[in-house]
Amino acid sequence: MSDHRDQTRADLLIGDLHPALTDPTLEAMNFLNEVAGRFPDAVSFAAGRPCEEFFELDALPRYLLTFQEYLESEKGADADQVRRMFFQYGRTKGIIHELVAEHLAVDEGIAVDPESIVVTVGCQEAMFLTLRALCADAHDVVLAVSPSYIGLTGAARLLDREVWPVRETTRGVDLAHLVEQIEAARAVGKRPRAFYLVPDFANPSGLSMDLDSRKALLSLAAEYDLLLLEDNPYGLFQAEDGTRLPTLKALDTDRRVVYLGSLAKTCFPGARIGFVVADQRVDVHGTAPVLLADQMSKIKSMLTVNTPSVAQAMAGGKLLEHGCSLVKANSGEMEVYRRNLRLLLHGLEQRFPAKGPLQVTWNRPTGGFFVVVTVPFAADEEALEYSAQYHGVLWTPMRHFYDGSGGDNQLRLSLSAVSPQQIDIGLDRLLSLVADLDTKENETR
Ligand SMILES: Cc1ncc(COP(=O)(O)O)c(C=O)c1O
Incomplete structure (x- = not known):
């Protein structure tokens, strides 16, 4: 026995x-x-965790209430709808997408249709959905700045995708090496699908790209038909006063950039809220193009079903209390x-x-x-x-x-x-x- x-x-x-x-x-x-x-x-x-001195227990029920009031007054929800929104399964792409879009407009000068946003369980899920959606098969490889955030490499491992490193310089990415890697990948029959980077105060290097390099990277992405995966959890935390550099997404006129967002450092990590802006249009067998966000939503429906509504409501309440500005918050x-x-x-x-x-x-x-x-x-x-x-x-x-x-x-x-x-x-x-x-x-x- x-x-x-x-x-x-x-x-x-x-x-x-x-x-x-x-x-x-x-x-x-x-x-x-x-x-x-x-x-x-x-x-x-x-630990790369945010400071704890502003964590305030009383804020949590207040955020919920603020979000509830928003649903009632701005969205015209009645009591039943609000209860359902908090307690039930929810919309796969999330319920705070409009507030996230407003934050992007207010803080980053990024104008996006809220429908192109998927609210995720942390940025980690956003990375996973993005890699899963974009890589068709083993020929598709991901390029990533090296040294790179470990969550991206880990997600690629779980998806059996190769990550090709691209060197960093003190100005951010070594663009010449990026071209070398694209060409090397193609030479062995691979398709470099996307390039992952953190242009602002990167994890782990702390480095940022200057404006000229950002523009050069976008032109290069167009020339080589490459998508850019811009991850931006630290962009708000500039040490000196003054204008921040525009994100790649703010400079993107060609829908080259898939923008990965995390509210872990700017809201609080306990809520586990992240998001992805995927406004690329997908041709589905010649019918009218659909949003990449909607394709990712299908994957999400089989991964986490939806991002917890209560967590979204708390993050939403915090956003609302600061006019959707995480800079102010x-x-x-x-x-x-x-x-x-x-x-x-x-x-x-x-x-x-x-x-x-x-x-x-x-x-x-x-x-x-x-x-x-x-x-x-x-x-x-x-x-x-x-x-x-x-x-x-x-x-x-x-x-x-x-x-x-x-x-x-x-x-x-x-x-x-x-x-x-x-x-x-x-x-x-x-x-x-x-x-x-x-x-x-x-x-x-
Ligand atoms: C560059 C980078 N991207 C993403 C994340 C993770 O974000 P989340 O906690 O929202 O999954 C981190 C967290 O440390 C990070 O440094």
């Missing part, structure tokens, strides 16, 4: 499961969480991130002077959540574990964001969820780690 309580006996072989399950991309997140869990007293520059958060970026960059300068004994350099993003530091040791999992255990500081190895090789001596510091005091203590600890590992490296030379 088999013993169901025997926990040591394996029932399945990992080799029989989906290959993504043994892919380092999918292991990376678990590893970071696991290390963070084991060293709760370590200062964490690892985030005035406090923006100050925190600005201050933290300033403190982090200043703290690095103080601890690692240019002519000092330790070879440490870093980039200087003009906004966003991340700074990349180059260190004189292999910034790998082992070093992170050592850092957590003996020096009490956590960071993210940059190699996690390179699909293959790269970033070996680099780490990402996230500034969004730390206090000024933690920045100070964390950087002191980073200094002691670098000094410690630098000595060890010298001893072995």
